[in-house]
Every structure is written in structure tokens, then in C-alpha cells.
Amino acid sequence: MNKVTIDDIAKVAGVSKSTVSRVLHGKVAVHPDKKNAVLTATRRLGFKPNIVAQSLASGRSMTIGVLTQNMGSPFYDAIAQGVIAGLASSNYSPIFADGQWQIPKELSALQSLVGRRVDGLVLIGGGISSQQIDDTCDGLPIVIVARTFAESHYRCISMDNIAGGYAATRHLLDRGHRKIAIVRGLPTHADAIERYQGYVRALEELGMVPDPRLVVESDFSPESGITAVNELVKRGERFSAIFAANDLTAFGARLALDQHRLRVPDDVSLIGFDDQLESAYITPPLTTYRQPAREMGQYAADAILKLLQGEEFSSLQVHGELVIRHSVRDLSTASV
Amino acid sequence: MNKVTIDDIAKVAGVSKSTVSRVLHGKVAVHPDKKNAVLTATRRLGFKPNIVAQSLASGRSMTIGVLTQNMGSPFYDAIAQGVIAGLASSNYSPIFADGQWQIPKELSALQSLVGRRVDGLVLIGGGISSQQIDDTCDGLPIVIVARTFAESHYRCISMDNIAGGYAATRHLLDRGHRKIAIVRGLPTHADAIERYQGYVRALEELGMVPDPRLVVESDFSPESGITAVNELVKRGERFSAIFAANDLTAFGARLALDQHRLRVPDDVSLIGFDDQLESAYITPPLTTYRQPAREMGQYAADAILKLLQGEEFSSLQVHGELVIRHSVRDLSTASV
DNA sequence: CCTTACCTTGAAACCGGTTTCAAGATATCG
DNA sequence: CGATATCTTGAAACCGGTTTCAAGGTAAGG
Structure with missing residues (x-):
């Protein structure tokens, strides 16, 4: 297992762990010498950040929950593939759950996703009510694909x-x-x-x-x-x-x-x-x-990414064609 | 968001957080009164454990990484569905990555999975070498589906x-x-x-x-x-x-x-x-x-679950049929 | 040359749990 | 009834990072 921690690097590079963190993030200015020392140590020790620890500390899990109506249906699978593709270039990873066409299963799958502290949700199809969604994942950014809600405030990617x-x-x-x-x-x-x-x-x-x-x-x-x-x-x-x-x-x-x-x-x-x-x-x-199932999935990925960055995104209707x-x-x- | 923590429960129930943790786990005996107090508080406050914190503390992420040769191929998708189904009754959730038929992508996807500190891996098909697998995820329990290695020590679910x-x-x-x-x-x-x-x-x-x-x-x-x-x-x-x-x-x-x-x-x-x-x-x-793609996926899920419990599991060859x-x-x- | 503003940096707190350790309480036993 | 073994329990350390805070250093302005 990769047992190299940020502390090891700090020690080797002769700086504090705060500085290591800063270098790795790149947002704050650090003296070039120290920066190099850190980078060198990182490489030499083969450091890989522990995403779990990062998540706990930062409050973001870098994970997007994807709840699909059913795995195995070509249409929904194609959407899921689009989501995967759309997320591939980001630092977020998708984590999947399957509703299996059954509302109770769908709900519990959703709860499990939320329990994992995903940063955002993509719901593909499905039948649970907006009430249930709100109750389960209050506040979380959500994008819904292949389904629309008449009343709701959700962002939906749908087709007419x-x-x-x-x-x-x-x-x-x-x-x-x-x-x-x-x-x-x-x-x-x-x-x-x-x-x-x-x-x-x-x-x-x-x-x-x-x-x-x-x-x-x-x-x-x-x-x-x-x-x-x-x-x-x-x-x-x-x-x-x-x-x-x-x-x-x-x-x-x-x-x-x-x-x-x-x-x-x-x-x-x-x-x-x-x-x-x-x-x-x-x-x-x-x-x-x-x-355009795959595209819909990609749009959904783009949408959730935008939402996560604080940008706005409003519902989108894609066009089908004969x-x-x-x-x-x-x-x-x-x-x- | 669910902001109820174990400390809140400890406070309400009038016990220490250690005791709360013990009650929730159920492994260690706790006085019935306190146990009830904790359970009541848990329910009343609607406590849901933070899986991320749990993972960091316990070293287990309750996540199985699934790396597929390609999402969108009916055969591999069917295996993936089997894995999902097989994991559904456990506390582990699958997290997916896609190799897209390309070895470099496959390798980086695998690294990302390992970086997420998954507890086990299911590799579906794929083409990276056993050397690369070993280097990337030393020690992690691994089950390989729809592929065999002549030399290796891996557990494989395959068909002839x-x-x-x-x-x-x-x-x-x-x-x-x-x-x-x-x-x-x-x-x-x-x-x-x-x-x-x-x-x-x-x-x-x-x-x-x-x-x-x-x-x-x-x-x-x-x-x-x-x-x-x-x-x-x-x-x-x-x-x-x-x-x-x-x-x-x-x-x-x-x-x-x-x-x-x-x-x-x-x-x-x-x-x-x-x-x-x-x-x-x-x-x-x-x-x-x-x-029997779906079955193969389920076997793989069973296998990784067994491995995780310390039980042994040896390679398995399933039978196809005309x-x-x-x-x-x-x-x-x-x-x- | 001195003061003020801005940078860079390390120490320490924090995220929310699990687990170790030792103390206090209780039970067992001679 | 006293001594030892066993249970139950809370305090504190720990997991591995991020982030706040304040201190020390440097640059800019007067």
C-alpha cells in the first residue's frame, strides 16, 4: 500500500505539512526553493494523496453519485456512459447505484449515495418523488437526466x-x-x-x-x-x-x-x-x-461540474431526430 | 445536509463518543440503558454516519473499485451489472472506472481507483500486465473477471x-x-x-x-x-x-x-x-x-467479499453453453 | 531610515469518526 | 470479606489531510 504521507514529505523537504499542502494545491505562493524541495520529495517518495483524508478535511469527496433507473437497459446505460465520459476529464469520479425499476430500491440507493457524502448527484430516469429527493439530499447539487418535473426547481436534461x-x-x-x-x-x-x-x-x-x-x-x-x-x-x-x-x-x-x-x-x-x-x-x-442518450449523459456531467463550481446551469432540452x-x-x- | 455528528448524539444521550461508536458497531457490550439512550438519540436526530470519516479512521472505505475494459460493450456491461447485483446486499459500494480498450487509460483509471483507497478491486477484462497491476495496487484484494493470467497468483473468474x-x-x-x-x-x-x-x-x-x-x-x-x-x-x-x-x-x-x-x-x-x-x-x-456474463460478475462480487472477510477463494472457471x-x-x- | 502593508510560513485546530489505554465498577472466587 | 479477573466507560490519540491564525520577514511608501 502507499504509506507515504504528507508528513513524510514535509520531513524530507524540510518544511511544514502546511507548506506541502500549499505546494500541492498550487493556489498560494510558496518560495521556489521550498516548492522544488517539496516537488522533488513528492516524486522521490512516490507520494499519492489519500483522497479519503482530503475529503474529510476539505468537506468535498470529489465523487459524483449516479443513480440509474436500471443498469442493463441500453438507453440508460448509454446515458451512464455519457456521464462517465463527461466526468473523465475532471477530478471527480462517478459512483453508481441502481434503482432496478423499483422505487423503494431507488430510494435506498439514493440514501446510500448521500451517506457516502458525494458532492453532487446525477439521477438518470427514476420514479421517486421530488419530495423524497429533497428530503434525502437537501442542498446537494442535483442534475436529472431523462426525466422532468413539472413543478420543480431541478435542473433537468430531457428530451421531448x-x-x-x-x-x-x-x-x-x-x-x-x-x-x-x-x-x-x-x-x-x-x-x-x-x-x-x-x-x-x-x-x-x-x-x-x-x-x-x-x-x-x-x-x-x-x-x-x-x-x-x-x-x-x-x-x-x-x-x-x-x-x-x-x-x-x-x-x-x-x-x-x-x-x-x-x-x-x-x-x-x-x-x-x-x-x-x-x-x-x-x-x-x-x-x-x-x-441522444450519450450526449445527454455528457451534458449532465457538464452540468453537475458547473454547479459544483458555483456556476449556474438551467434545464436543457435536447433534440431527438428521426x-x-x-x-x-x-x-x-x-x-x- | 446532514450535520448531525457522533458528538451530538453523545451529548444528547449523555455518554462519550466512544460509547456511541461502540453502540453503533454492536461488537462490544454496552449497558442497556446507555445503549437505548444512544439508539433513541440516533433516531431522533436522524443521524447518518459520515462514511468518509469512518473510512479515514478505520482504514476501510467500504468501496470496491471496478475497472472495466469498456463501458458500452454488452458483454462487459453485463458483467458489471452482475458485480453491482452481487454487491448490493453487502455494505460495499462499487465505484467504476473505464479503460476504454486502451492500456494507458486503463492504467491511469486503476491508479485513480487505488488513490481513492478502495478496499478491493474487480478487474473486468483489460490488457495491462500483471506487473503493472502488482505495482499499482500492492496488497489489495483483487479479483479478475473474463481474463486469465498464466503465471499469476490472481483469483480469476473466467470462461474457457x-x-x-x-x-x-x-x-x-x-x-x-x-x-x-x-x-x-x-x-x-x-x-x-x-x-x-x-x-x-x-x-x-x-x-x-x-x-x-x-x-x-x-x-x-x-x-x-x-x-x-x-x-x-x-x-x-x-x-x-x-x-x-x-x-x-x-x-x-x-x-x-x-x-x-x-x-x-x-x-x-x-x-x-x-x-x-x-x-x-x-x-x-x-x-x-x-x-454467463452476469453470473460471472456476481461470482466476482462474492469472491471479493470473501477475500475481504479473510476467507480464501480460488480461481473459478464458469461454463459456457451453446x-x-x-x-x-x-x-x-x-x-x- | 522608519512605518505600514503584504508575503511566506509553521503551529495548531479541525474534519468525524475508530481505537487504544487506563481507570472505575462489577462480578467471581477462594 | 478481600483479592483478582472481567466489564464497562471516558479521555485522548489517531487517521492524513486542509485551513485558520499569528508571527516573522520583506517590500513599498513617506
Whole structure:
């Protein structure tokens, strides 16, 4: 273990530990001779500061707590990676906790993070109330990614899911689709609800009314995409396109369609949401609404860093975009 | 912020801080009355111990450093999730660092972890030498996942990649394939090398010699799977099956085959490696050699926890298995 | 050349716990 | 009932840094 302390250096360099600390920090002027002596000793002894001691003394732990909705979901993982990347150039290290889609776990994970005296928090998704957040971490700088609070004073990095749902649906509409099924996602999840709202809005804009028989719920997993399509087929519904809650669901839906001998996009068009890595490589490459997850994570890192430096930072809405690949058929030209 | 300290409790409970510490730890007997007084005060004041101070005083940080080869690779991410899950029931929290496939970054990330005075380390994959590891973290308990060292004294959780490569190739062979192309993976990466060795062994066992024209390199990305197939096709090679370095590469290969109007598995069979989530949902569902990544992560967590308690733990080899789905065609019956 | 302002520097307090040590209290035992 | 062993307990040292404070030294101004 590295047992060299600041006192050892002080002794070797012939100065006080205060001076060593000052040299290492570089903020206060120190006589060049002593400075050199300290630096030399530091190098010779291979001194590495004890971050724990530093934290206790300075009150800052140089650690950012990152609480994620779920590790293992491509979207949230991508955000987490963005946070890591954004923090990499700073002196702060991220420390992770996982909410596992469950509010109680999420809360206790948050408490553990706060108990570790993190200097700041990045919350990725999640479902705990702003009340609970406030109670648990009063005063701590917080940035929230991929979630918004209507009332709150938090800084959020979010994407407009209503706009996303609208754009995806609109794309289908523009290509002549009228019977558009939607696999909604978790009925309690804000993102899913908003995307659905976008879907409804796009339909209504054309004077259509959403057909309840064409909406199915899911839990964002591929498995639930399969179930959804099976359900739709079993019910005997007719549809020319499916809007899936996210790409993972779309993968499942795509497989189920295949099993029903429904070709994509010839028989049924398919559109996803997220644009995860694999989406560009399935057959056919999936048209989807891209969320800039990694960037969102980086923005969050930048934001928390700013907050930590006392600079201000206000909520930010990032823009998604439709990524058009080959899973949607253009019915309008086909019918010409 | 939580400003309640152990001194506040001592004052309220009318005892010394030593006694408070003892009560909170529970190891030493304390008079029931005082114990109750302390517990009551703790609850009433909402005391949460300052983990940083605890760490400094006790010399243990209750933190496990996790260094991953790369965040964003499904396989390594799955291991990381396993580690998180395995640590969840303990009092230790994981703190992450990312090597980003680059040895210098890996080394500096490791140093930063050690500087934080983690109590133990879990290394996921990676390429730094055992020499470098020893120099950086002498004495610290270490568990290494998804990598083995021939010489070393480390505890490793690994899978036999040679056996995996052999099993995958053998599966193809058993189904009558003889022209088996392989997309090898990173030429410097141990896993890739070993899988290739397994491939060679399977071939040689049947008296065949590996055809260098059928081996292409990749970097484990889907993009490189596309490139590999394009390369193979451009060269005009004939092959009835492809063994891809990992599933991601297989995805790319599958798409490229489609673009060349080569059907899977009718024209070309495809087998992957890893069995990541999405593999079961592409079309056709991918036959692949499954690495129990998440379990490996959990084993690693268990191992480091044991080591921390002074118990012993020796290296462990987990077993992979072939997951047969629908991307491999049986040529032997077809020809009957 | 003397006074005042500013620098540089070391001693000491401090961060919030854990742990050692010794004293006082209690229990055990002959 | 006295002596010794065992428990319980508080004071103080300690972990390894940061930060305050005041002293001594130097530079600038009159």
C-alpha cells in the first residue's frame, strides 16, 4: 500500500505539512526553493494523496453519485456512459447505484449515495418523488437526466417525448399508413405516456381518432414486443404499421412478425424509439426516433461540474431526430 | 445536509463518543440503558454516519473499485451489472472506472481507483500486465473477471474461450459445414485468440486444415462484421457458414449477408458468441455460444467479499453453453 | 531610515469518526 | 470479606489531510 504521507514529505523537504499542502494545491505562493524541495520529495517518495483524508478535511469527496433507473437497459446505460465520459476529464469520479425499476430500491440507493457524502448527484430516469429527493439530499447539487418535473426547481436534461412520439407517428402517416398500432410501454412510465400523447396528437391532427384496439401495452422488453404482436394478430386486427415503445420492443415485435410470416416492411412497417446500437444492424435496419442518450449523459456531467463550481446551469432540452432506415414502407408512392 | 455528528448524539444521550461508536458497531457490550439512550438519540436526530470519516479512521472505505475494459460493450456491461447485483446486499459500494480498450487509460483509471483507497478491486477484462497491476495496487484484494493470467497468483473468474470456440465450430461441423469462415475479433485480444484456437482445433480434429482465406479480423463491433463479410464476398470466397467473434459482429455480418442477398441460414449459416440480450430477437434468432456474463460478475462480487472477510477463494472457471436457435442450417440432413 | 502593508510560513485546530489505554465498577472466587 | 479477573466507560490519540491564525520577514511608501 502507499504509506507515504504528507508528513513524510514535509520531513524530507524540510518544511511544514502546511507548506506541502500549499505546494500541492498550487493556489498560494510558496518560495521556489521550498516548492522544488517539496516537488522533488513528492516524486522521490512516490507520494499519492489519500483522497479519503482530503475529503474529510476539505468537506468535498470529489465523487459524483449516479443513480440509474436500471443498469442493463441500453438507453440508460448509454446515458451512464455519457456521464462517465463527461466526468473523465475532471477530478471527480462517478459512483453508481441502481434503482432496478423499483422505487423503494431507488430510494435506498439514493440514501446510500448521500451517506457516502458525494458532492453532487446525477439521477438518470427514476420514479421517486421530488419530495423524497429533497428530503434525502437537501442542498446537494442535483442534475436529472431523462426525466422532468413539472413543478420543480431541478435542473433537468430531457428530451421531448411527445414530440418524439409525434414525429414517429407522423412519419408513418406521411408514408400513407392509417392503421397504426402502438406498443405503448409501461403504462406508468412518463416517457411511455408522453410518446403515446404524441401518437394521439399526430392522429388527431389528421382528423383521425386513435383506435383503442390498436394499442397494446409492454414493459420495454423484447419479450413484451413479441407478446404485443401476438396479441394484435390473435385479435385479428388489421394494421399496416407498428410504433414500438422502444427499440428493444421493436426487436421483439419484428421477430414476432416474422413468425407470423408478416414481412417488414412489405407487409407491416415498424418504427422504434431510442436508436440503440443494434438497431442499425437488424434486418431490415430499423427506422427509429433517436434519443441522444450519450450526449445527454455528457451534458449532465457538464452540468453537475458547473454547479459544483458555483456556476449556474438551467434545464436543457435536447433534440431527438428521426433516423430513417428501412423498416418503414412508403404506401403513398406504392399506391400511385 | 446532514450535520448531525457522533458528538451530538453523545451529548444528547449523555455518554462519550466512544460509547456511541461502540453502540453503533454492536461488537462490544454496552449497558442497556446507555445503549437505548444512544439508539433513541440516533433516531431522533436522524443521524447518518459520515462514511468518509469512518473510512479515514478505520482504514476501510467500504468501496470496491471496478475497472472495466469498456463501458458500452454488452458483454462487459453485463458483467458489471452482475458485480453491482452481487454487491448490493453487502455494505460495499462499487465505484467504476473505464479503460476504454486502451492500456494507458486503463492504467491511469486503476491508479485513480487505488488513490481513492478502495478496499478491493474487480478487474473486468483489460490488457495491462500483471506487473503493472502488482505495482499499482500492492496488497489489495483483487479479483479478475473474463481474463486469465498464466503465471499469476490472481483469483480469476473466467470462461474457457478455447472450448467455446471449439464448441461453436464443432456445431457447424456436425451440421455438415466444411467451408467455415471466421471473423476473428481483435488480433491482440486474448479472448479472440483463444476462440480462434478452438476453431482450429475443431477443424484439425477432423483432419482439416484451417484455410487462411476464410479468416478475417474484426474489432468486435457490428460495423466490422459488415466489413468482414464484404471482404469475404469481394474476395469471392465460398463458405457455407460464418463463426463471428461475438454477437455484435454477427449482427453486422447478418446484415451484410442480407445486403448480398445471401439468406441466413438457407445460404449461409451464422453463429455468434456471447448471447447478448438482442441475439434471441434478431431474425433469425441467433445461434450462439453463451457466456454467463452476469453470473460471472456476481461470482466476482462474492469472491471479493470473501477475500475481504479473510476467507480464501480460488480461481473459478464458469461454463459456457451453446444456445441453439435458428441461424444455423443442418446440411447433413438436407443432403440425405 | 522608519512605518505600514503584504508575503511566506509553521503551529495548531479541525474534519468525524475508530481505537487504544487506563481507570472505575462489577462480578467471581477462594 | 478481600483479592483478582472481567466489564464497562471516558479521555485522548489517531487517521492524513486542509485551513485558520499569528508571527516573522520583506517590500513599498513617506
